[in-house]
Amino acid sequence: MAGRTTVAAPALAAIDGVMPEWSRRLEERPGPAFVDSCLRGVGQIIFMNNPISGLLILSALWIASGWLGLATTIGVLASTATALLLGLDRSAIRGGLHGFNGALVGAGLATFLAPEFDVGAMVYIVGVAAFSTVLAATLARILVPALGVPPLTLPFNFATLAFLLAAFAFASGDLASTIEPQLPALGAEVETTLQAESDAPGDPGAEGVLNAILRGVAQLFFADSAVAGALILAGILVCSRIAAGFAVVGSVVGLLVALVVGGDGLDAYHGLWGYNSMVTAVAIGGVFYVLSWRSALLAVACAVVAAFLFAAVGTLLAPLGLPALTLPFCLATLAFLILKDEASGLNAVKLEEVTTPEAHRRLARPLPGVTPVGDPGT
Amino acid sequence: MAGRTTVAAPALAAIDGVMPEWSRRLEERPGPAFVDSCLRGVGQIIFMNNPISGLLILSALWIASGWLGLATTIGVLASTATALLLGLDRSAIRGGLHGFNGALVGAGLATFLAPEFDVGAMVYIVGVAAFSTVLAATLARILVPALGVPPLTLPFNFATLAFLLAAFAFASGDLASTIEPQLPALGAEVETTLQAESDAPGDPGAEGVLNAILRGVAQLFFADSAVAGALILAGILVCSRIAAGFAVVGSVVGLLVALVVGGDGLDAYHGLWGYNSMVTAVAIGGVFYVLSWRSALLAVACAVVAAFLFAAVGTLLAPLGLPALTLPFCLATLAFLILKDEASGLNAVKLEEVTTPEAHRRLARPLPGVTPVGDPGT
C-alpha cells in the first residue's frame, strides 16, 4: 500500500511513516531539530515517530483545553532538554523517545493538580518531566539488554504517581478534588448504561457509543473530548493506517469489556475503559509484532487484558485515590511482549528496527505457517 | 531406596518418580498425552511431575468439593491448551509446567467467586487460566536466563489477584463475601487456641493438631479438608517419599510459627498458616537443592520465613480484602534460591535437571564438606 502511495501522491508520501528525508534535512540545524524531536515525542505517545502526527495531536490537546496543551508542551520540552543535558543517545532523542514520557507528565499533572495555569504547577511539571527522563534511561538499561523490550510509558507512570503521592504532604494543597482516597467497596451499585453526566439519563445509542470510542482515543492524552479523539486519529493516520485501525479496534474492545462485565457507564462514556486497550492494540497489532492474523488476534486478547487491568489498577490504587494512568497498558503489553522468543508462533520486530507497522510488513521475512493479512504491499 | 524398589516391586517402580517409560509410550498419541500433561500439571502444583500423583490430588479436590474439582479441571485444561496454541516448549508442556498455574487459577476462583457452578465464573476461569500461561512464559523469560530460577506459582498469583481486583468494578458482584476490604487493626484481640469454628471451644489436643497439619497440605489446593490432605499426601508419596516428608515437616513448621507468635487459632486449625510453609519446605528440601543436612535446615528456615510472610502479605492486602494465595511461598523460596551461586555451602540442582528429590540425590556429586543425609540409595 505504501508503494502505491509513493507513486500516486508524492506530497503525502513525504509525510508518511517516520519521514527520514525530513530528518536528514534538519541534521545540521539544532534549533529546528529540537522542535522536530519534541513533536515526534508527542507522536511517540502512540508510537508515531512523525512530527506531523505530533503537531496534529498537540493541536487537539490545545483545542481541548489551553492548560492541557500548555502543560503537555512544557513537559515534552523539559524531558527532551534533560536528555540532551545527560548526554543520552542522540538518535533516540531525535526519534522522540525522550519526549513522550515528559509530555504525558505534563498532561497528567495538568489533570490532577489544581488550579489551572498555576506557576507552581509548571515548575513541578518541569521537575517531574526531567525526572521521567532519568527513569526512562534507567528502565531502558534494565529492560532492553536483558529482555529486548522498551520501558513504554512506565517512566511517566512511576514519576507521576510518585509525585501525586508526595503532594499529599504539601501544605499548598495542589491536588485536584478528583483524588479521593477510600477503601474499595464490595457490591457497590454500578450504573452500567453509558451516560455523559452522573445525573443525565443513560444513552445506549449511537451517540453514546461514538463518544465512548473517540474519547477512548483522546483519554490516552488526558483529553476528554470526542473532537480531540477524531483529530488524534487523523494524526495517527498520517503516519500509519494500520496503527489508526488498531486504535479504533482497541478502543472498541475496551468499551465492549466494560459493557460485558458491567463497568461504570459514566467512565465508559468518557473513554476511561478504552484508552489503555486502545494503545495496547496499537503496540501489539503492528508496532512490536509484524501484523498477521495471529498477531491481530493477540492484539485483541491483549486489549481485553488491558481493560481488565484498568479495573484492577483502579481498585489497587483506590485506598490512595490515585488514577490508573497507563499502568494497565504497560503491564498488559509487557506481559504479551516479553514472551516473544518463547512462543514459536509469533513474529516480533527487533527493538532497534521498530518504525511503522507498514514498514515492518514490507521488511519482515514471513514465519513458516503464519498467514500474512492481505497484500503486504511489497 | 528407589533401587531396592525396582527389584522388589516392578509395579510400584513403574509409577515412581517422573514415569519416563509411560511418557515414551504416549509419544505418538496426542489425546492421551494431553490428558497426561494435564494430570502432571495438577501434580506440579507440589512439584510432582507424575500423572498418578496428579490423579490422586485431583480426586481429593473432587471429593472435597465438586465445584473445586470441576474448576481446577477447567483451569488446567485451559492453560495447557493455551500453551499449545502459543507454541511454547513442547517438553515443558508434557511435564505439566504449563498446567499448574491454570489449575490453581481454577481452584482459587472457585473459592473467591460466588455462586458455585456459575457459567460466568467458568468463562472467567478459562480466560484467567489462559492469561496465566502468557504470564508463565513471560516470567520464565525474565527469571530463567538471568537467574536460573523458575517463576514458581507467581503467574497464578498475579493473574488471580489482578482478576479479583478487577472484579470489584463489575456490576455482577461475583466476589465471595470472604473478601472484606478493611484497614489492618493494631492490637486486635486474637483467639490463639486452635478451633474449628469461631464460636466453637478451642481444641489444643491431638485432633486439632492433626487437622491443622493435614489441612495445611490441602489448603495449597484450596481444599479445607483433612481427608483431602491425607489423599494429597498419598499422591505425593507415589512420586517422592522425600517430598512427602518435607510436606509434613513444612506444614508442622507453619503451625508451630502460628502457635509461637500467637496467630489466629481458627486460621491455624484450617491449615492457613501451614500451606505456604508446606510447599516451601518441599521446594527447598530436595527439589531445588540436593538434600543434605544443610539444605534440610535451610528448608526449615525458609518455611519459617514463609509463615511470617503469610502474615505479612495478609496485612499488606487487608485494605483490599484479598487473600495471600501462594505469594508467601514464591517470595520465600525465591529469596532462598536466587542466592544459590553466591553461597558456597549450598548444592543446587540445575533448573533443567530438576526431576525428583530421590533422583537428585542419586545423581548429585557431593559438595566437599557437606554430609549427605542417610544412604543416598545408589
Added chain:
Amino acid sequence: MAGRTTVAAPALAAIDGVMPEWSRRLEERPGPAFVDSCLRGVGQIIFMNNPISGLLILSALWIASGWLGLATTIGVLASTATALLLGLDRSAIRGGLHGFNGALVGAGLATFLAPEFDVGAMVYIVGVAAFSTVLAATLARILVPALGVPPLTLPFNFATLAFLLAAFAFASGDLASTIEPQLPALGAEVETTLQAESDAPGDPGAEGVLNAILRGVAQLFFADSAVAGALILAGILVCSRIAAGFAVVGSVVGLLVALVVGGDGLDAYHGLWGYNSMVTAVAIGGVFYVLSWRSALLAVACAVVAAFLFAAVGTLLAPLGLPALTLPFCLATLAFLILKDEASGLNAVKLEEVTTPEAHRRLARPLPGVTPVGDPGT
C-alpha cells in the same frame, strides 16, 4: 588532600580511608577480624568501610539510647555471622557489606517494637537480621551482574517492612503505638514551622535549623538526637571529608524541600525530611560517581528526588501505618545510578573498585570535557 595528610600526620593517615594496613594485620586473627567486620558494617550504613567510623557511629547510638545501641549491635552481629555460615564472599564480609543491613534491622525494630529491652524483640532482631543477609545475597545476585549496581539497604527495608506487616497478626502486640494505619488525608492542615514538639511554639531560627540538619544525619540510624548527629558526622570525617561534606549538603537539601513544599514542621525539625537526602547525596556525590561539578549537581538533584520520595512513600504506606525507612534513598539512588552507562556525561566508579570518594578522585581517569572540582590531590 590525602597525600598531604600522609606527610603531616601519620597517625591520622593510619585511620583514614578504608584502613587496608589494619585489615592486613587482622588477617590471621578470626576473632578481632569478626569485630572489625561488624564495626565496618556499622560504618557501611553510610558507605564508610572503616572500623573507627563504625565505632564512633555505634557510640553515638548507645549514647542516644541504650536500647538503640544494643539492638544495633545485636543486628550487626547476627547478620555478619549469618554471612559466614552461608559461606558468602569473604572479602565482602570483611568490608562490612553483610553487616549494615542487619545493623539497620536492629535499629529499626528497636524503634518500632515495644517495649524496650524485650527478650522477644531481641530474638526477632536476630531472625530478621539473619534474613536480611539472605536477601542481601539474593538481591546482589539480581542486581550486580546485570546492572552493576548494589542492593544498597533494600534488604533491610524489605525484611523490616515484611516483619512489621507480619507483626500485626501476632497476639503479643509488639508493635509500637507510632504505627497507625489510616487512609491518607487530602488537604489536611499542616503546621510547616519547625517545632520540637507538636504543642511547642514554632522555631524558625538557627537552633531549629541546626537541629533539623544534625538530626537529619542521625535519623538514618534511627537516632533522634542532634548530639548523635554531630558524633556520626565526626565518624564520617575520619574516613572521608568529601562524604562528610555531602552528608551536610544532603541533609540541608532535604530540609529545604520540606520548607519549600510546606512539609510538616515537626517532622522536619526531627530530621525526617533530611536523612534520605543525606545518604543519597553521599552515595551519588563521590561514592558511586567520581566527584566532579556535574556529579555534585547530580547528587543535589537526586537528594531533591529522595526528599519527594520520602513524602511519596509515606503516603503509600499510610494505609498500613508503616514508616518509609530508607526506601526513598534506595529508589532515588538506583534511579540515578543504573543509567550510568547510558549517559555519556557521567563518570561512574566500577562497583568492585568502590572505596572512598577521595581515592576515587585520585585514581579516576578524567572524562573528556568534565571539569574536576578543585585539586584532586594526586
